[in-house]
Amino acid sequence: MTDLDIRQPEGSERTDRWSSSLGLGFWLKMAGLALLDALAVYAFIVFFGEGDWIIAGFLAVLVLLINWVYLWPGTGALRWLTPGLTFLLVFMIIPIIFTAFVSVTNWSTGHTLSKDQAIAVLESKPYLDPDAAEVVFGLAVYQDPGTGELLFLLVNDDTGEIIAGIPRPASAEPAEDGTVDVATYDVVEGDDGLPASVGPFVQLSGARLFAVANELKSWTLDLPNGEAIPIGTSRIRVVQGAQRFVYAPETDTLFDRATDQACTPDDEGSFVCADGSVLEPGWRVVVGFENYWNILTDARIRGPILGVLAWNIIFALGSVVLTFTLGLALALTFNSKRMRATGIYRSIYILPYAIPAFLSVLIWRGLLNEQFGQINRLLSTFGIDPVPWLTNPTWAKIALLLVNTWLGFTYMYLISTGALTSIPTELQEAARVDGANAFQVFRRITFPMLMVSLAPLLIGSFAFNFNNFVIVEFLTQGGPPILDASVPVGATDILITFTFNIAVSAGRGNNYGVGTAITILIFFILVIISSIGFRFTRRLEDIYGGL
C-alpha cells in the first residue's frame, strides 16, 4: 500500500479518466467547453474584424490553453486551477497591467478614441459650403399657440415637395436633423393648398406673421444634409452641407475646407490647425510619465494630493490604533475566570460588525447632523454646544475616526480574544510570583506575545482602511470641500476617493490617465505597507517565536 504513494495523483488521474470519462460530468464539461469555444470564435471574428489584434490574439491563446487543459490527458492540477486562474487573469492581472498602461496615456474626456476613430468622427462633420448651389423654397410658418414653438413648412415650387421641421435658434448647437414627418400629426387642410394647422401648430398669416417676421431670420432648420435659413417671411434658402475635414494619410494632415487651412497632429493626441485652434475630439496617445510628473511637480495637483496623502495615513493609522485599543481593552476586560455573560455581550458587540458598513454609515450621517442629529441632542443635555460634525474640516475628520471605531472595534475584540486565549498563562503567573504588577505583566509579557499573532492582522487592517472608500464616501463624501483648491478635493478625501472623483465623477469630465497614475501610487504604498508587514512579522517571530 505504501508503494502506491498518496502523493502521486497523476497516476490516479489516469484511472479517473478511464473510469468516468463517459459519465454525466464528462458531458457537462464537454458542453461547457463547446459553448465557450463557440462564444470565443464569435468574439475573435468581431475583434479581428475591427482590427483589434491584441485582444483577438490574447483571446485565441487563452481559449486554446483552456481547451488543451481539458482535452489533453495528464493535466491534473491545472483542471482544478484553470477556472479560477482565468478569471484572475482577465479581471485582476490584466486590469493591473492595463492600469499601468492607461497611466502613461492621456486617456480622458476628449481623448477616449483611437486616432483612426477620431479622424472618422472629424471626417463625418458637415459644414455649409458657401460655393455650393443654393435652392430657394417657399416658406410657411406655423406656431403652437400654447408653447410658442415654431414649425417651418418648406415647399419646393417646382416639384411641390414638402419638408416640415422644427427650427432652432441660429445661435444654438446644430441638431442632427430637425425635420419631422407631417403624417404623424393631425393635419387640417387650408384654403391655399397648405395645411391650416399641423397638430398643435397653427399657420401664421397677416398680422401674426408680421409679429414674428423680425426674429424669423434668427432661426435655422437643420436638414439631414444642410441647413435652411429664412430669407423673408415667405422664402427660405436651403444650403447644402459638405464634408468639412478631409484627411490625407500620406501627409497625416487634416484639411479644413471651411477655413482653408491644414491641421497637423501634435504630441498630445489632437489636430492643431494653422491658426492654432485645436480640433475636438482628440485621441489617446502615450504621453510617458507626464501624468506622474504632473502629480509630483504641478503645484496645483501636488499640493492637494500631499494633503490628501497625509490625512489618508492619519486616518488609516488612527483607525487601527483606536479600534485596536478599544478591542484589546475589551478583550482584557472579559479575560477573567469570574466574568459571566460574555456570550450575550459578544452577540451585541457583533452588531456593528454584522451590519453592512454602508448602512450603518448612512445612519451615522443622520445621527451626526449638526442641527437635528441625535449626537448633538445628547451632548446638549450635558450643556455642550452643537458640534459641526460634518461641516467643519477638523470635526469631519474626528467624526470619520469615531464612526470607523464603531465599525471596527468588534473585529479587533474578536481577534484579540482569540489571541489572548491561545497564549499560555504560565509566564504571566511566573512574572506575578516574581513581583511584577498587572501592568508590567501586560506590558512586558502579554502584549508582546499578542503582537506576534496580531501584528500581521493589524497591518492588514491598516491596508484595508487606507483604501476604505465606503466610509468616506457615505459619511462626508470627502467634504467639506476645500474651496480654494484647483482640483475638486475635500478636507476628508483619501487617495481612493480623490482618484474616483478625478476619474469618473460626473460633470467635470473623466481623466483616466491621471486617475490611474494615482492608483499606481497607491499600489506602491500598498507594496511598502505589505513588505513592512512581512518583515515586521518575521522580526517578531525571531524574538518571541521560541516562547
Next chain:
Amino acid sequence: MADSDMGRSNRADPITPLVGGTAASARSAGAIASVAAARRRSKKPKEKLPPLPFKRWVREVGWRHLVALIVVFFALYPVVWIISASVNPVDSLSNAKLIPDGATLDSYRTIFSNPALNPFMTWLWNSWKISILAASFNLLLAAMAAYAFSRFRFKGRRLGLLSLLLVQVFPQYLMFIAIFLILQRIGVVFPAFGLNTHAGLILVYLGGAIGFNTFLIKGFMDSVPMSLDEAARVDGAGPSLIFWRIILPLTRPILAVIFIITVVNTFSEYLLARTMLRSTSQLTYILGLQNYTIAEYASKWGELAAGAVVGALPIVVTFLIAQKAIVSGLTQGSVKG
C-alpha cells in the same frame, strides 16, 4: 518535502502568515479568529468558583460589567435610533423620544410598495441576486483551486501559492478604471456582459475568487487526512468524486463561513458596482440607497431608516445564527475514521 511543510504550517494557523489588504481578508480572518476562540472557549466549561463578597466582586468583576455595558451603549446607540426613526410617523431625524408618539410602520409600507417611486425592493433584489450568485461561483472556484494546491503536487505549486498572496496586495476595486474600460470593450461584442449588466458585474467579481479564500480553504483541506482520499481511490474514485463526495462535505464549516462573508462583502461592494451600473432599475442596494440619500435625504429619513433595517436584518440574523452553527460544525464535524 518543502511543499508539504508549507501545507502543514498553514494548517496550524491559517491566518498568521497572511498580510492582505482586502476587506475579505480582514473580515474572514476575524470570523475565523472568533470561531477559533469560541471553539477553545466551548471546550473547557467554566469552572465553578466560590462566590465573592460584594465589595471584592465589585473590585474584581463588577467593573468589567460596567465597561462592558458602556461599550454595549456605544454599540447599540445607532442601532436603536435607526429603529426608532423607522417607526417615527414624522419624517425627521430629530426625535426626542426613543419610542416616538404614534409609532407606525408606514415607512416600511412605503418601501415595500410602489417600486416605481421607491425602488428599494428592486435594488435589494438586485443586490441579493448578485451577491449570492457571485459568492457561490466564487466559492466553487476557490475550493477547486484549494483542492489543486492541497492534493496535487506539481511544478510551480509553491510559486503559484506565493503569487496568489502577492496579487492580494492589490484589492480588485482599485482597478475600477481599467475594469470599466475593459467591460466597455466586452460590451461591444457581448452586450449581455457589458456595462450596466449584472452578469458583467458578477464576472468581474469572480476575478477576486481565488486568493485569500483559497488559502483558508486549502489550510482546512490539508487537515483532512490523505488516508480518506487513498481509501476512496482504492475503491475506484477519481479526483472529481473525491472532491465532491469527500473533501467538500468535510470542509463545509469553512465553506459556510467564507460563503457568508463573501455574500456580505459583495453586498457592500461599492466602487466596481458604481462604475459598472447606471440605470436606476439595475442598481444594487448600496448604490440605490446612496442615490436616494442624495435626492431625498432631508425629507425621507423614515424610509431611509426602514430601508437600512430591512437591508441589514437578514445579514445580522445570519451572523448571529451562524456564530453558533459554525462553532458546532467545527467542534463536532471533525473527521471520524
